[in-house]
């Protein structure tokens with residue numbers, strides 16, 4: 001208590017002499033201060049991260065009829081750059097992660113025709129977008145091609161956070177999906193974790209960072225209406241979970257779980273945790289309803305136990 005109180009007074013004293021009055025007013029917010037983990041959660045599910053109950057996406061079931069709430073036309077659609085409405089056919093719900101995929105690569109990646117073949121995936125590969133954080137934010141603001149204009153529903157600083165996330169991944173400051181897993185064939189479950197993980201370290205990282213919320217064995221929170229434990233989910237959908245570990249779960253108390261300074265360190269933490277979660281004894285399916293993976297499943301590869 002005593003130490004906390006004295007620190008508090010030091011802080012007041014510093015504030016008093018540093019002073020907003022003497023320092024020049026910032027012209028623009030510093031881009032280095034942008035929270036790219038929040039940008040990643042906005043990329044994943046902006047409406048949930050922001051608690052935006054005013055935006056109800058156009059219903060997927062009623063193809064051709066815009067019938068949601070909110071957005072520029074008050075019908076749950078967003079506009080394309082040319083002004084036409086983008087309907088929610090196929091059920092992308094205007095999430096950037098749906099339009100670009102969990103690897104951010106659009107048609108070139110996981111959601112593209114060679115892999116999961118999602119009908120709504122966009123042509124653009126966001127990791128090939130040139131330019132600065134501001135220029136990428138401009139692109140998201142106005143939309144382009146089959147990517148809608150997010151400027152109608154997101155604030156400029158939110159667009160810049162998403163852009164910081166994309167640009168830092170593009171520029172090698174954050175790991176990419178391809179550093180964590182390789183894309184494989186649809187028969188092999190689409191992906192396989194990369195070699196070089198230390199599952200023993202992953203178990204320790206799990207105990208330190210995840211167990212308080214997810215339980216010692218990952219069964220305290222079940223996902224998808226009780227279908228998966230954390231372990232059984234990670235053994236089948238690590239292409240998704242890698243981004244949750246990197247950025248956190250939108251609209252939940254779970255934030256960024258990695259602490260590395262470099263992309264290589266962060267990649268190692270993610271891979272170690274995912275390899276640990278491949279152990280069916282340590283991280284069982286528990287009461288979850290969906291089947292676990294069989295012996296020999298290629299997604300966990302040699303990490304499967």
Ligand code: HEC
Pocket residue numbers: 205206209210211212213214221222223224230233240241244245249252253254255257273
């Ligand atoms: C502060 C609590 C907390 C911590 C710490 C935490 N999580 Fe979570 N996590 C949650 C909550 C809450 C959810 C959301 C559950 C939901 O949306 O139904 C979640 C969701 C997830 C999901 C998403 C699953 C899905 O299908 O959407 C994954 C994967 C995940 N956590 C993995 C981890 C891992 C791995 C760690 C440790 C490195 C971790 N979490 C640490 C609370 C936490």
